[in-house]
Amino acid sequence: MSPARWGLAVPxxxxxxxxxxxxxxxxxxxxxxxxxxxxxxVDSATAARNATLEPGVLTTVQTLPVVRWKxxxxxxxxxxxxxxxxxxxxxxxxxxxxxxxALRSRAASLNQYPCTSCHQGQKIVMExxxxxxxxxxxxxxxxxQTGAICSTCHSPDDVEVLxxxxxxxxxxxxxxxxxxxxxxxxxxxxxxxxHGKRLDGWEGRRxxxxxxxxxxxxxxxxPTLIPFRxxxxxxxxxxxP
Amino acid sequence: xxxxxAPGLPPGADDGTLLQKPVDRREALGLLLAxxxxxxxxxxxxxxxxxxxxxxxxxxLLEWEEFTQKHYRRMTEEERAETVARLERLAKLRYNEDATxxxxxAQPGVLFGYAFNxxxxxxxxxxxxxxxxxxxxxxxxxxxxIRIFEMENGVVNLEExxxxxQHEVPMEGHFYLGAQCFQCANPPCVPVCPVGATWQxxxxxxxxxxxxxxGCRACMAACPYWARRFNWSAPEVPPxxxxxxxHYLGNRHRKKGCVEKCTFCIHRxxxxxxxxxxEACPTGARVFGNLLDPDSEIRWVLANKTVFRLKEELxxxxxxxYFAD
Numbered sequence: 001m002s003p004a005r006w007g008l009a010v011p012x013x014x015x016x017x018x019x020x021x022x023x024x025x026x027x028x029x030x031x032x033x034x035x036x037x038x039x040x041x042v043d044s045a046t047a048a049r050n051a052t053l054e055p056g057v058l059t060t061v062q063t064l065p066v067v068r069w070k071x072x073x074x075x076x077x078x079x080x081x082x083x084x085x086x087x088x089x090x091x092x093x094x095x096x097x098x099x100x101x102a103l104r105s106r107a108a109s110l111n112q113y114p115c116t117s118c119h120q121g122q123k124i125v126m127e128x129x130x131x132x133x134x135x136x137x138x139x140x141x142x143x144x145q146t147g148a149i150c151s152t153c154h155s156p157d158d159v160e161v162l163x164x165x166x167x168x169x170x171x172x173x174x175x176x177x178x179x180x181x182x183x184x185x186x187x188x189x190x191x192x193x194x195h196g197k198r199l200d201g202w203e204g205r206r207x208x209x210x211x212x213x214x215x216x217x218x219x220x221x222x223p224t225l226i227p228f229r230x231x232x233x234x235x236x237x238x239x240x241p
Numbered sequence: 242x243x244x245x246x247a248p249g250l251p252p253g254a255d256d257g258t259l260l261q262k263p264v265d266r267r268e269a270l271g272l273l274l275a276x277x278x279x280x281x282x283x284x285x286x287x288x289x290x291x292x293x294x295x296x297x298x299x300x301x302l303l304e305w306e307e308f309t310q311k312h313y314r315r316m317t318e319e320e321r322a323e324t325v326a327r328l329e330r331l332a333k334l335r336y337n338e339d340a341t342x343x344x345x346x347a348q349p350g351v352l353f354g355y356a357f358n359x360x361x362x363x364x365x366x367x368x369x370x371x372x373x374x375x376x377x378x379x380x381x382x383x384x385x386x387i388r389i390f391e392m393e394n395g396v397v398n399l400e401e402x403x404x405x406x407q408h409e410v411p412m413e414g415h416f417y418l419g420a421q422c423f424q425c426a427n428p429p430c431v432p433v434c435p436v437g438a439t440w441q442x443x444x445x446x447x448x449x450x451x452x453x454x455x456g457c458r459a460c461m462a463a464c465p466y467w468a469r470r471f472n473w474s475a476p477e478v479p480p481x482x483x484x485x486x487x488h489y490l491g492n493r494h495r496k497k498g499c500v501e502k503c504t505f506c507i508h509r510x511x512x513x514x515x516x517x518x519x520e521a522c523p524t525g526a527r528v529f530g531n532l533l534d535p536d537s538e539i540r541w542v543l544a545n546k547t548v549f550r551l552k553e554e555l556x557x558x559x560x561x562x563y564f565a566d
Contacts, residue, residue, distance in 0.1 A: 101367070193541050
């Protein structure tokens with residue numbers, strides 16, 4: 001959605017809220033750190049060396065313990081929290097240069113987050129079609145291919161919660177619980193370490209990215225990009241590779 | 242002279258082939274050159290050429306000392322500290338940079354291994370970019386440790402692979418395979434070195450003492466993977482882009498005429514961090530870990546995926562495996 005549209009939509013929704021008398025009725029603050037959240041220094045050596053790093057460059061990332069899946073050897077592991085500090089953990093300092101590592105721009109993908117910025121606590125009734133202008137930025141490639149609708153994954157009762165086939169709810173940070181319902185072999189590889197991206201070092205605690213940190217859930221294929229420049233082999237090559 | 246290791250060796254220091262040389266020629270040469278230097282200094286003091294600043298005189302002296310320093314594996318702890326302090330001072334004098342050069346040893350019980358997912362790599366070359374920045378690679382010569390090969394689906398054919406593609410990736414019907422130094426368990430580059438300037442560390446990393454390398458490039462000819470790079474000129478890195486977090490055996494300043502290679506980012510991995518390429522990879526195609534830890538990700542990949550290595554028939558035993566989903 002363009003900013004201009006936002007300008008129109010937000011006062012409109014606010015007006016509806018005021019008219020219907022809806023209030024701050026949310027029971028759970030989904031943007032608050034839940035129990036079990038830990039902050040881990042994922043790049044401590046860099047952070048220590050660059051104590052005066054500009055804000056926004058990685059220092060810490062909040063994590064959530066992974067439920068149901070265990071890492072290699074039955075070890076527990078953690079996922080980085082998606083809804084906390086949109087860019088935290090997703091840029092890295094190499095030498096003196098900061099590079100992003102994400103395939104998706106999290107800030108852009110979270111431009112309507114938290115949902116309460118529009119949905120002020122009222123229950124959302126999701127229908128089997130998309131209504132209005134609110135989520136035109138979403139291209140539902142994956143739902144369209146699988147015949148899914150919004151409420152297949154998003155809980156109709158609470159927009160900031162995912163709903164699982166078992167009837168349980170999962171946080172937006174816990175996309176792996178939702179995706180693994182169909183993509184179980186990928187989830188096993190993810191828990192083992194062959195799929196997905198590890199955020200901290202190779203030893204100690206294991207913090208990984210969750211499914212939706214790389215894959216847009218509505219359009220999961222990774223994008224095409226222009227690669228970093230090619231080597232100038234004619235000047236450096238010693239003999240045939 | 243006896244074949245016993247020289248006295249004063251640090252615990253765990255190498256007592257291999259290098260130490261069997263009956264005469265320490267470097268030391269003899271050092272004494273000789275120190276005499277020449279003293280003579281030259283005396284001569285210099287008598288001439289009207291007094292334009293040299295104290296910094297320039299210090300630089301000359303340190304350069305003599307650098308030229309006559311010992312092999313890294315023969316240094317005692319004190320000598321290592323002296324050498325590193327000298328190199329840091331030289332970096333300040335030569336390039337005006339405040340580098341920190343570590344000499345961190347291998348952790349006991351650690352053997353590094355790498356796995357590369359050829360179905361996840363999309364050819365973005367973000368690893369190459371991070372490697373250049375992290376390892377202070379020569380921008381003039383455009384040195385790159387990592388090559389990403391683009392190949393048509395169906396067969397691994399490196400002869401017809403394209404390592405210099407420059408178009409939007411991933412390309413339909415193609416896959417990508419990255420190659421760098423594989424830190425072979427049986428490295429053919431090590432025994433060919435005539436001066437013992439390259440060796441394998443206990444954690445499996447094959448390293449080079451850049452000050453001991455004579456630039457004969459025999460190791461480059463011996464490597465079947467073209468993993469080593471030669472400095473035809475003094476490496477050029479813009480001062481503001483120099484990574485000050487360095488290791489003696491890793492990304493410190495190289496000189497003209499020495500060989501360098503990927504060290505699995507020795508300055509990072511010996512601190513428990515991931516190599517820069519693994520950390521920069523946006524698709525998670527790179528798995529790095531300790532082969533001696535049965536609960537590591539790398540061991541999970543080796544146990545649960547079908548893996549292969551390049552040119553297995555050469556028995557170089559690379560510690561770098563490829564797998565697909």
